Amino acid sequence: MTQSFDPRTGYDENGRMEPKAYDAILLASFGGPEGQDDVIPFLRNVTGGRGIPDERLEEVAVHYRKNGGVSPINAQNRALKAALEAELASRGIDLPIYWGNRNWHPFVNDILEQIAADGHRKVLLMGTGAYAGYSACRQYREDLGMGLRATGLEGVVEVDKLRQFFDTPAFVTPFVDGLRTSLATVREQLEAAGKPEGRIKIVFVTHSIPMSDANAAGPEAIRAKLDENLYTAQHRAVANYILANVEEAAGLEHSLVYQSRSGAPHTPWLEPDINDALEEDAAAGVDGVVVVPIGFISDHMEVLWDLDTEAKDTCAELGLAFDRVATPGTHEAFVSGLIDLVEERLASKDGKALREGRCSVVDGGPWFDVCRPGCCEKAALDGTLRPTIGAVDSEVGVPQA
Ligand SMILES: CC1=C(CCC(=O)O)c2cc3nc(cc4[nH]c(cc5[nH]c(cc1n2)c(C)c5CCC(=O)O)c(CCC(=O)O)c4C)C(CCC(=O)O)=C3C
Numbered sequence: 001m002t003q004s005f006d007p008r009t010g011y012d013e014n015g016r017m018e019p020k021a022y023d024a025i026l027l028a029s030f031g032g033p034e035g036q037d038d039v040i041p042f043l044r045n046v047t048g049g050r051g052i053p054d055e056r057l058e059e060v061a062v063h064y065r066k067n068g069g070v071s072p073i074n075a076q077n078r079a080l081k082a083a084l085e086a087e088l089a090s091r092g093i094d095l096p097i098y099w100g101n102r103n104w105h106p107f108v109n110d111i112l113e114q115i116a117a118d119g120h121r122k123v124l125l126m127g128t129g130a131y132a133g134y135s136a137c138r139q140y141r142e143d144l145g146m147g148l149r150a151t152g153l154e155g156v157v158e159v160d161k162l163r164q165f166f167d168t169p170a171f172v173t174p175f176v177d178g179l180r181t182s183l184a185t186v187r188e189q190l191e192a193a194g195k196p197e198g199r200i201k202i203v204f205v206t207h208s209i210p211m212s213d214a215n216a217a218g219p220e221a222i223r224a225k226l227d228e229n230l231y232t233a234q235h236r237a238v239a240n241y242i243l244a245n246v247e248e249a250a251g252l253e254h255s256l257v258y259q260s261r262s263g264a265p266h267t268p269w270l271e272p273d274i275n276d277a278l279e280e281d282a283a284a285g286v287d288g289v290v291v292v293p294i295g296f297i298s299d300h301m302e303v304l305w306d307l308d309t310e311a312k313d314t315c316a317e318l319g320l321a322f323d324r325v326a327t328p329g330t331h332e333a334f335v336s337g338l339i340d341l342v343e344e345r346l347a348s349k350d351g352k353a354l355r356e357g358r359c360s361v362v363d364g365g366p367w368f369d370v371c372r373p374g375c376c377e378k379a380a381l382d383g384t385l386r387p388t389i390g391a392v393d394s395e396v397g398v399p400q401a
């Protein structure tokens with residue numbers, strides 16, 4: 001394939017960015033509290049100005065309080081960072097990884113300053129969201145856009161973004177492995193309960209988002225061709241890939257449902273909620289479920305509380321056997337696959353990428369390195385658009401031509 005990168009911008013008409021000699025990776029995530037005193041300030045950062053009712057804030061605080069005020073997410077990101085560093089080292093790639101968060105220490109802005117102070121100028125952002133959409137993709141681009149402004153590093157430090165990775169072997173392989181294991185576990189539970197022939201349903205679940213966000217996900221040219229929103233379509237494609245690659249799943253019924261809805265009750269979000277869906281499944285004669293959390297990369301609070309506590313309790317009440325598939329975490333395929341994605345973008349001495357092409361195994365991929373204007377757009381409360389990096393129309397993060 002011939003490649004024509006615009007010499008002024010460094011990307012081509014397909015949203016692919018030319019390989020560059022990056023000198024640092026920034027692993028950017030959500031962040032979470034590290035103790036009881038952090039919980040409320042953290043939740044205020046998360047919901048800042050978005051009108052999440054106070055009762056809901058207190059409700060969510062309980063999930064963290066019961067866990068000592070600690071979210072598991074920070075430890076998981078530290079573990080992922082260490083595993084990525086080891087993988088880079090094993091490939092002889094000398095590239096430091098920094099870790100910064102949207103909602104809690106270490107904050108992205110502080111880390112940007114450290115990156116600059118350490119002398120790095122070309123940064124590749126690796127966000128922990130796998131799919132298109134405001135929360136999973138554009139908000140990370142805004143974090144960096146606003147961060148470069150706030151720190152005065154605009155035009156000094158260049159930040160590009162690694163593409164969303166829902167379609168990659170890195171992301172889907174751990175779920176394929178996990179579904180095999182969990183199907184066997186639920187089958188054993190049913191045997192122990194005297195129902196060896198019991199009906200098992202595979203329940204794929206992801207974070208619900210407001211319908212308005214779902215409908216704005218992705219570039220207009222792609223949205224126009226779909227008969228459902230792109231966020232849902234990408235999840236369906238991932239679910240289909242996993243099903244097609246697990247022989248034991250052949251012939252089993254399956255669904256795609258949502259978790260962790262928040263916001264005002266009258267605002268429409270993606271449905272059905274997993275707990276409502278489980279009730280219907282039980283009423284329809286299902287005996288056991290395997291829950292596959294394809295919306296997340298690690299077993300953080302949304303997984304431990306909304307799935308392993310609430311959805312599991314729902315199943316116990318309904319008499320359904322239950323097992324939850326592990327998230328990618330530090331699965332070897334996830335770690336090495338993410339570094340493959342880095343290699344697709346990293347220029348060697350001759351200017352070519354360390355790895356040719358763009359690896360993709362799921363329908364709808366590979367996603368863009370550089371987003372189109374209007375992709376996942378969402379205005380701030382004052383009606384203006386926030387600065388972003390990683391887009392054709394970015395004002396910050398790209399070198400000034
Ligand atoms: C798509 C998506 C991902 C996946 C992509 C990614 O991974 O980035 C994600 C991840 C996460 N969401 C998380 C936690 C929360 N999300 C909230 C609120 C919201 N999430 C949303 C969407 C998403 N969220 C939305 C549209 C809202 C409401 C509007 C808003 O306020 O923006 C709230 C507020 C309180 C509430 O639940 O009402 C909390 C506490 C944690 C940390 C868990 C831990 O601490 O271990 C993680 C990884």
Ligand SMILES: [Fe+2]
Pocket residue numbers: 207
């Ligand atoms: Fe969330």
